[in-house]
Amino acid sequence: MTGRRCSTFPLWPVCALLMLSGCATDALELAPSAPDKPWVTGEKGKASTTDATTTTGAADFGVASKPELALISTPVEVDNRRSYDLPALIDLAQRSNPSTRNAWERAKQAALAVGMTEAVSLPMISANVIGGYQRSKRPVDVPIIGEKDINTTVKGVVPALALKWLVFDFGQRAALREAAREVSFAANVTFNAMHQKVIFDVTRRYYEHSAAVTGHQIAQQTLRNSKAVLAAVQAKLNEGRATTVELALARQQVAQAELRIVRANGQEQNTYQMLLAGMGVNATLDLNIKGALDRKIPNRFDGVTQEVIEAALSRRPDIQAGYAAMQASQAGIKVAKAEFMPKVFIAATLSAPSGDFNIGALPDLNSQSSQKGMIVGASIPIFDGGLRAAQLKNAQSVANVASETFRKMQLDAVAEIVLASNALKTALAANNAANTLVQTSNIAFDASLEAYKNGLGTITIVNETNNALLDARLAQADAKAAAFIAAANLAFFAGALTSSDQASNLADQPIITRTNSPSTQ
Missing domain, CATH: 1.20.1600.10 (Outer membrane efflux proteins (OEP))
Known part of the structure; x- marks a missing residue:
């Protein structure tokens, strides 16, 4: 009689998922603690456990200052020594006004x-590469010798070029x-x-x-x-x-x-x-x-x-x-x-798959080939x-x-x-x-x-x-x-x-x- 090997499914991924299941609700720490208490930033944006109050005990709903927000960008230089007439003021406005710059960006879009x-x-041409690797071990009862493990390895790569073109619509x-x-x-x-x-x-x-x-x-x-x-x-x-x-x-x-x-x-x-x-x-x-x-x-x-x-x-x-x-x-x-x-389209592919197949001590089997093909089709809507x-x-x-x-x-x-x-x-x-x-x-x-x-x-x-x-x-x-x-x-x-x-x-x-x-x- 030969005994079979028992494999147990690893339980640690399940345990890890159960431990992480409550992490989503922990994000409530980022929000204010109560509707009548001010939010005060703490470590990594979390709400502080200390309420902000004034000297009289009133709740202080101010926010922490950010000095970088006070830096106002100026796209043009202004000469304070010159006297600006109407044409000069208009020229300055056209070069610095955010509205004209936004309109320019929308025109470019x-x-x-x-x-x-x-x-x-x-036509749309894309390059695709598919690769794979598989290794398996299988126990086999061999007469006289007894139980023997047979290792099987399969690997391969399939590079391909694909073309899609909607010819007529x-x-x-x-x-x-x-x-x-x-x-x-x-x-x-x-x-x-x-x-x-x-x-x-x-x-x-x-x-x-x-x-x-x-x-x-x-x-x-x-x-x-x-x-x-x-x-x-x-x-x-x-x-x-x-x-x-x-x-x-x-x-x-x-x-x-x-x-x-x-x-x-x-x-x-x-x-x-x-x-x-x-x-x-x-x-x-x-x-x-x-x-x-x-x-x-x-x-x-x-x-x-x-x-x-x-x-x-x-x-x-x-x-x-x-x-x-x-x-x-x-x-x-x-x-x-x-x-x-209807819509008429053309699809074409060109690929050169290659792979290796190995079983135990047997010689490796190598496979290399090339494939190409083209399809002309039409899509006709009937009912929607x-x-x-x-x-x-x-x-x-x-x-x-x-x-x-x-x-x-x-x-x-x-x-x-x-x-x-x-x-x-x-x-x-x-x-x-x-x-x-x-x-x-x-x-x-x-x-x-x-x-x-x-x-x-x-x-x-x-x-x-x-x-x-x-x-x-x-x-x-x-x-x-x-x-x-x-x-x-x-x-x-x-x-x-x-x-x-x-x-x-x-x-x-x-x-x-x-x-x-x-x-x-």
């Missing part, structure tokens, strides 16, 4: 998508390429649109800041006027021709003028920060900005014509992007229709439960939505152009009225001050005319800035605000100077 759709039209890949090209075109014009928006944002906030700077200067001039009035009152008081009440009113006017300077300075700083935010640069930059409210602007604007509106629609990048999206949706219908058609029909209807619905979205974009664009045209007409009229108001207010203040010095007026009238002159000058600055902003707004909505040169010469824009009278201050 869309271009790569076109390349990927073209790549699927080419009834235009599905061509439709995908068409859709990808339309999307790439939309991304490219959107990139230009983002630059146009940056130009408009910087222009608008530049003129807002210029108006605030002018307002600060006007407040300083008003303070000088108030001090001149105070000096006149003091001179009359020394001569016995004024009262202490008049002196108090004059001093009150000076105090009000000083308060206006403080407020005007705050407004100047606020508009400066808004300008930096529109540029997409660090708010801590200290730039020397050159104002531009001394430029000429047209007296009036007669509005836009149908020809101007049509020209604007043809060059607006958002309209072109919407049209490209509509064309891409039409290509999507072609893709869905192609799913109903209505999936392809649903995909086709969905593609048609997407195309309908894209078409209506494009039509709405056209209507909205026309409304934007007309509203911008009306705003420009109103702004120019307000600027003309403000200029007249400043002239009359200046005459009234000079006359009232001179009359008071000669004993023919009252301090109340002088203060009133001084305040009226201040309001008129502020209104003039605001109206001038509003006129420039309205001109930039119209040029932007008309798709004509495409460079820093055009932004800095708004009065020379063809869309604005088409029917205008000569320019004025």
Whole structure:
């Protein structure tokens, strides 16, 4: 009799799995311990066992600081010694604004998508290697000799080249390429649109800041006027021709003028920060900005014509992007229709397997051969439960939505152009009225001050005319800035605000100077 060898299945893998089965729930140590207790980081991100509290015992929900997060990257160098006019500010914004950089990356992604759709039209060739090794031991009862172990070894390697090529698909890949090209075109014009928006944002906030700077200067001039009035009152008081009440009113006017300077300075700083935010640069930059409210602007604007509106629609990048999206949706219908058609493909393989077979003391058996083959096939869809029909209807619905979205974009664009045209007409009229108001207010203040010095007026009238002159000058600055902003707004909505040169010469824009009278201050 010969005994059989008993093999026991190793139990240590099972034990290890049982020991590790509870590790998943241990991750709860990473979370806060309670809904009303702050999370405090501990070792390797685990929650600390010590609660964070303030000196009064209140829970402190602050987080640990990370100094590396305070490092703000600056893609361009800024020269703090130079004076930045509008074109220089726009150039700085276009080179550093994160929005333009993101639009650039999206345009590159869309271009790569076109390349990927073209790549699927080419054959796919892959190299595959399969290797294996097997060793076995089997006890065999041999007469006379007794029990004998026979070792068997099998090993081999199969290198192979495989080719797959979709030869014909009834235009599905061509439709995908068409859709990808339309999307790439939309991304490219959107990139230009983002630059146009940056130009408009910087222009608008530049003129807002210029108006605030002018307002600060006007407040300083008003303070000088108030001090001149105070000096006149003091001179009359020394001569016995004024009262202490008049002196108090004059001093009150000076105090009000000083308060206006403080407020005007705050407004100047606020508009400066808004300008930096529109540029997409660090708010801590200290730039020397050159104002531009001394430029000429047209007296009036007669509005836009149908020809101007049509020209604007043809060059607006958002309209072109919407049209490209509509064309891409039409290509999507072609893709869905192609799913109903058969696909013809070619598959080929080339391999050279080799292997060794060894049994005990017998000589090794070596095997080497080569194999090659090619298959031409066709895949014909027959039944899919209505999936392809649903995909086709969905593609048609997407195309309908894209078409209506494009039509709405056209209507909205026309409304934007007309509203911008009306705003420009109103702004120019307000600027003309403000200029007249400043002239009359200046005459009234000079006359009232001179009359008071000669004993023919009252301090109340002088203060009133001084305040009226201040309001008129502020209104003039605001109206001038509003006129420039309205001109930039119209040029932007008309798709004509495409460079820093055009932004800095708004009065020379063809869309604005088409029917205008000569320019004025």
